[in-house]
Amino acid sequence: MTTRSRAVVLEEFGRPLQLREFDVPDPGEMSAVVRVGYAGVCGTDVHLRAGKLPVPTPVVLGHEAVGQVSALGKGLTHDVLGNPLHEGDWVSWLNNVACGRCRFCLVEHQPTLCTGNRKIYGINQSSDAWPHLSGGWSDYIYLQPGTVLVKMPEVATPQQVISLGCAGPTAVHGVLDEVRVRFGDTVVVQGSGPVGLASAMYAQLAGAAQVIVVGGPAARLELTEQLGIGHHHLDIFEVTDPAERVEQVRRRTDGNAGADVVIEATGAPSAVAEAIEYARPDGSISVVGQYTDHGTTPINPHLITRKNLNISGSWGFGARHYIGYVSSLPQLLERFDLGRLVSEYPLTDANSAIDDVKAGAVLKAVLRVSDE
Ligand SMILES: [Zn+2]
Ligand SMILES: [Zn+2]
Numbered sequence: 001m002t003t004r005s006r007a008v009v010l011e012e013f014g015r016p017l018q019l020r021e022f023d024v025p026d027p028g029e030m031s032a033v034v035r036v037g038y039a040g041v042c043g044t045d046v047h048l049r050a051g052k053l054p055v056p057t058p059v060v061l062g063h064e065a066v067g068q069v070s071a072l073g074k075g076l077t078h079d080v081l082g083n084p085l086h087e088g089d090w091v092s093w094l095n096n097v098a099c100g101r102c103r104f105c106l107v108e109h110q111p112t113l114c115t116g117n118r119k120i121y122g123i124n125q126s127s128d129a130w131p132h133l134s135g136g137w138s139d140y141i142y143l144q145p146g147t148v149l150v151k152m153p154e155v156a157t158p159q160q161v162i163s164l165g166c167a168g169p170t171a172v173h174g175v176l177d178e179v180r181v182r183f184g185d186t187v188v189v190q191g192s193g194p195v196g197l198a199s200a201m202y203a204q205l206a207g208a209a210q211v212i213v214v215g216g217p218a219a220r221l222e223l224t225e226q227l228g229i230g231h232h233h234l235d236i237f238e239v240t241d242p243a244e245r246v247e248q249v250r251r252r253t254d255g256n257a258g259a260d261v262v263i264e265a266t267g268a269p270s271a272v273a274e275a276i277e278y279a280r281p282d283g284s285i286s287v288v289g290q291y292t293d294h295g296t297t298p299i300n301p302h303l304i305t306r307k308n309l310n311i312s313g314s315w316g317f318g319a320r321h322y323i324g325y326v327s328s329l330p331q332l333l334e335r336f337d338l339g340r341l342v343s344e345y346p347l348t349d350a351n352s353a354i355d356d357v358k359a360g361a362v363l364k365a366v367l368r369v370s371d372e
Contacts, residue, residue: 013051
């Protein structure tokens, strides 16, 4: 008998998502069918439902998920790190499959800039096309050949693995790959959403002496503080003048010189101008938050030259960053109670979950699909 799968489908932009049913295909060569346990909801899903991104519809949403192997196709015997795979194993996977043929895949080794046909689960694979189940907000997902599949570390529960969702690997890329945090550094993190918090945690793991989180609102900063994320917290709703914020941050640095590293994770263009002010001479700035194009902003480019600043961008994450995230979970969990970031919803409440993320009412919304 064919197994059926419920799936949350975006059929029409700006309209509520629909719960539909599909047949679960048997996995072909080097493919896998995974029974989803938990799936994350992120800011991108808010934009997708609203129709702000050019994606095909209908589409099963869900680009962050963890689950148990339901069936393995011929030839798929091990995860990407060489661990044997069996039915029932808890696994996670990189949500995108780059083409492997273009200049950015083959020459520059920057697969997130792939100009080929990069598949992204839960975003650009229409559910009208085979294998239909290409998103994580679904009882089952079909993982195609080339998917970077990794077994979950035993010390981490599925809820903990999904707690940072795509923010975890995004921060690995922006904080550990694009800039270097050194022992004793002062790091400013702008933004207290999932990417900001993940960035602050990685800066702490990397040896920063003090991490200053500039974000808000107050309740969010309070939880952040309780979890030990960041050493100082500056509420932008309380200190509304950017010049005053710069002053307060600089006062916490040696000789009032500014921060060694600034991580921008806000998505607000004006934050970049502020980052340039926070950084010390010869400091580094990583701009990871500007996922959506919110237009231009005035900056003083003289400061970039005058201070000899190192500014880098990072777009999404590839296999190295994803594996970095999963492999660092034991270290993250030793220090931070990641489960407390999560608010759970049943799969059937996907619309409310998106509403709550949009309203900033929850830090990390997670859909509970199945858990056995
Ligand atoms: Zn996301
Ligand atoms: Zn490519």
